[in-house]
Amino acid sequence: MPPEGLIALRHSSFSADSIYPRPLDAYGWSAELDDHFRSVTDAPTVPGRVIRVDRGRCDVVIADGDSGVTVVHADTGPVADPDPMRLPCTGDWAAVSVGAAGTFVQALLPRRTAMVRSSASQRSEGQVLAANVDTIAVVVSLDTEPDLGRIERFLALAWESGAQPLMILTKSDLAEDADAVRETVEQAAPGVDVLIVSATSGEGMDILAAVLTGTSVLVGQSGAGKSTIANALLGRSAMEVQQTRSDGKGRHTTTTRELMPLPGGGVLIDTPGIRGVGMYDASEGLQQVFSEIEELAEDCRFRDCEHVAEPGCAVIEAIEDGMLQQRRLDSYRKLVRENQWMASRSDARLRQERLKALKTQGKEGMANMIAKRG
The missing domain is CATH 2.40.50.140 (Nucleic acid-binding proteins)
Structure with missing residues (x-):
């Protein structure tokens, strides 16, 4: 045209x-x-x-x-x-x-939602993975042991984005006990639906297609099955698919983020496999992912309780009573520290940029003043 x-x-x-x-x-x-x-x-x-x-x-x-x-x-x-x-x-x-x-x-145009992670840059910058998304589907393969800490990272960024997180457990045809894995993942994903699917057998694909409305994005590690799921949902071989390596690690198949319309309505964004899932100003997302710890902390004796050895710590009491897993608390502490560190780095970078801008303006003002006097 x-x-x-x-x-x-x-x-x-x-x-x-x-x-x-x-x-x-x-x-x-x-x-x-x-x-x-x-x-x-x-x-x-x-x-x-x-x-x-x-x-x-x-x-x-x-x-x-x-x-x-x-x-x-x-x-x-x-x-x-x-x-x-x-x-x-x-x-x-x-x-x-x-x-x-x-x-x-x-x-x-202004973004309605945005999934952001910390970039590999030394400047503590954020990287937008996808914009204006309604559903962020974290894809995890059932043919390997799920990395719950990584799942919690993905979900924190998903909640922080303003979109609705969704867990997709793929390759159910290769799993010995998919339901047991789902129960484990559900403990790391409070408030998030967890679906078991297989693009090979078709299990759960009709439910997944019905759930993915509006704009959806698939995120996860290489080899999790994102491109295979995308092809099944699209009804065509739109994305290249490669076999997982013999050591269980995934291969990069999708190399760019691409948005495609779905036959039943809505659009889908497939993303390259993500190895680094760094926190980036995701405090509200972390509160959602670890909502049970946040609720328990309300009953701690001290408002600034760090849940280590303080007297009257409701979180530690919950662990001793078997109501909370130690792994969950360890993951919570780790991600909160990382998020706070990244936030402080970002604040420092912003202060430096503002100071640089002020100095530049000052030099320009002095140069104009000298020019007028001359």
């Missing part, structure tokens, strides 16, 4: 009273996004959803006439930002300009 045709979509695909792009219904557009789109830019743009990001460019799905959609490859230069959390991410809604000079993401 020529550029002038795409620009015309700003008018042809919308009613007189709304800019609601009906063809984007399947990708999650709602009337609530109208005001956001109106306010982000004055440039002639069309709304679209980012379905893939790769090296300063991204694929964006936009309306194509009154009933269809098309995917454009857009440059993200206009929204470049030194803060990686402000860069376009799979799931973002964007204002896109299309013209003879090229296709550009001119602005990002």
